[in-house]
Each structure stands twice: as structure tokens, then as C-alpha cells.
């Protein structure tokens with residue numbers, strides 16, 4: 198079907214590190230040859246992606262000379278021009294190099310903290326150079342294995358000071374940039390600070406420029422914690438903080454799987470896509486996942502196409518849900534409101550409180566009413582299974 202073909206207007210993006218994953222894991226060597234950033238741009242263009250995102254060191258190796266960096270940037274820029282791909286988001290790798298083994302902005306070593314800030318300032322410049330409008334912060338090493346090693350309040354303060362510094366830097370440079378904080382409960386550290394999107398939202402409100410900072414929630418990260426991803430996304434959206442999103446999939450209670458979007462929990466993926474489409478989220482649909490280690494280059498394309506195709510299928514299903522007469526009349530019934538309670542709601546007044554205290558409610562009848570959610574859920578399942 199034509200509308201299931203990914204096109205640039207769908208704003209699907211991938212990180213260089215996603216389709217560029219060579220299949221290395223903690224137990225085994227790579228199963229695929231590495232590709233250059235320019236080659237990855239062409240791969241993404243072939244499958245219909247809109248954009249490509251990078252960590253500073255996905256593009257430019259940490260030890261590259263200035264001349265090497267220029268050559269890589271030139272090739273990358275050429276590939277972008279040839280394909281029309283954009284770079285909507287960029288980020289810093291603050292987790293791979295041994296220097297960050299005990300964290301970056303929250304490290305106990307002031308030299309490491311200062312180096313992390315230097316690396317981030319340079320990486321921000323690089324992202325902006327390629328047009329990034331969103332800058333992601335994922336503190337992969339900002340945590341502990343042993344809580345005897347770090348003071349968690351100090352860690353929050355260090356993190357805050359760093360974020361305030363970067364906001365001021367962006368303003369000082371006149372960059373049109375927003376920051377998106379990405380939470381994860383654990384891995385690669387035993388425990389990470391600010392482990393969920395909700396923690397991040399609370400942290401953001403304590404910053405000097407909370408308006409510049411939002412979140413980048415990731416499906417897998419909240420599923421690792423066993424919580425409802427869509428609810429967290431909704432909270433971020435309602436707070437005006439959904440600046441970016443990392444789509445993938447994950448079984449709860451397992452290692453960090455980064456599976457193809459929608460490959461594990463179709464129902465959760467459906468409610469997520471329905472939410473994003475219903476509210477009119479205009480940001481990038483970014484896939485932060487990678488192909489199974491079993492795959493060759495063709496399999497990597499199958500993976501990338503699969504992420505986007507599943508999103509588009511679920512988008513169609515969301516449309517179908519919104520137009521299904523039986524589902525919609527059931528929802529109308531569920532949400533019925535005859536207006537008789539309206540006088541009790543809204544802003545407080547002492548009169549309202551008095552009236553409410555005197556009102557009579559038939560608690561037993563209210564509690565006895567069946568809500569028909571079994572029927573509604575089964576209709577949803579049948580729709581998803583393709584028999585409606």
C-alpha cells in the first residue's frame with residue numbers, strides 16, 4: 198500500500214549509531230562491517246528517512262586530527278546534499294571513552310567534569326554546524342554501582358550547573374537550539390540518576406532556563422523500568438516538554454534490547470502512535486534501535502524499513518480506531534456527561550464546596566455500573582489483529 202511507504206514528510210530519523218551498529222555486544226565481536234557516515238546517509242535516504250542524527254564521535258572519531266575531521270565533514274556534507282537528508286538532532290558521546298567511567302557532569306573528578314563540558318561545547322558547535330535544532334543529553338555514565346562512591350544530591354547539583362552553563366552558552370552564541378534530556382533507569386551503570394522521564398521533568402523545573410529544556414523519552418528505557426511509556430509521553434506533552442522521542446522496543450526486565458519499533462509490544466506501540474498523531478506532535482519520529490546481530494547489510498535495511506512501516510501501519514490503525522462507529526459510540530457512552538455535575542467542577546468557591554458537601558450521591562449504583570472496557574479492549578485487539 199502506497200501510504201505505508203516512508204517518505205521525508207513523515208519525519209522519520211535514525212542515529213548514525215543505529216543503522217551503523219556493527220552488532221557488537223558485551224559477549225561478542227561485530228558481525229557487520231563498519232560503514233562511513235556518508236554511506237549511512239545514503240542507506241537512510243534509500244529507505245525513505247527524513248534525517249540523520251549523530252553523537253560527536255559517530256561523525257568524528259575522538260582522536261581524529263583537524264585535517265581528518267575536515268575531510269569527514271566534507272564527505273558527510275556532500276552525502277547530505279546529494280540525498281536531501283537533514284540533521285535535526287545531535288548529541289555528545291559522554292559514555293564510551295574510559296575517561297567517563299565514573300560519569301561526565303557528575304564525576305567526582307573535577308578534571309573529568311571540565312573535560313565533559315569542553316567536549317559538549319564542541320559537540321554543540323558541531324551539531325549546530327549541521328543544522329541541529331534539538332540537542333539531546335543522555336547521561337549514560339551518570340550513576341553508580343556503589344552508592345558509597347557518590348553523593349546523589351551533589352550529582353543533581355553538578356548536573357544542574359552543567360545544564361545551566363549550556364543554556365547560557367546557546368543563548369550567548371545565538372543558537373536556535375533546544376535541549377532534550379533522556380532518562381534511563383540503568384545500563385551501562387548499575388543505576389543512573391534521573392531514571393525516568395518523570396524525574397527529568399521535575400529536574401528541568403529547577404533549571405535557570407526551563408523553557409529551553411525538554412525531554413527525549415525512549416520506549417525501551419521506560420519499559421525497562423516496567424512503566425507505561427505513553428503515560429510518560431503524555432505528561433511530557435501536556436507540560437510542553439516533548440521536544441524529541443526515541444522509538445524502539447524492549448521486553449521489561451531484560452538487558453537493553455533496542456529492538457525494532459513495535460516488534461515486541463504492538464498494543465503499547467499502537468497507543469503511543471495514536472497519542473502522537475491525535476495530539477499532532479510535530480517533532481521528529483526518531484528510531485533509537487538497531488538490527489539484530491544476526492543481520493547482514495540487507496537485514497539492516499529490513500530493520501530500518503520495518504521501524505517506519507510499523508509506525509505507518511499503526512498510524513492507519515489509529516485512524517481506523519477514530520472512525521470505527523462501534524468503538525466511537527462505545528466511547529461516547531463511556532464519556533457521557535449530562536452536565537448535572539458541572540456546577541461542582543472548576544475553580545474553587547466556598548459556595549461550591551458547601552453545595553458539594555450537601556449533595557446526594559447514589560454510591561452503590563455508581564459502583565455497580567459496568568463500564569464495558571472488556572468490549573472496548575477486545576474491539577481494539579480485533580482492530581489491531583486485522584479482523585475489523
Ligand code: GCO
Pocket residue numbers: 252288289333334335379381415443453485
Ligand atoms: C542508550 C541510549 C542512547 C541515546 C543516545 C543519544 O540506551 O544507549 O538510548 O542510544 O539515546 O546516546 O543520546
Ligand code: MN
Pocket residue numbers: 415417418453455485
Ligand atoms: Mn536506549
Ligand code: MN
Pocket residue numbers: 335379415443485
Ligand atoms: Mn535513546
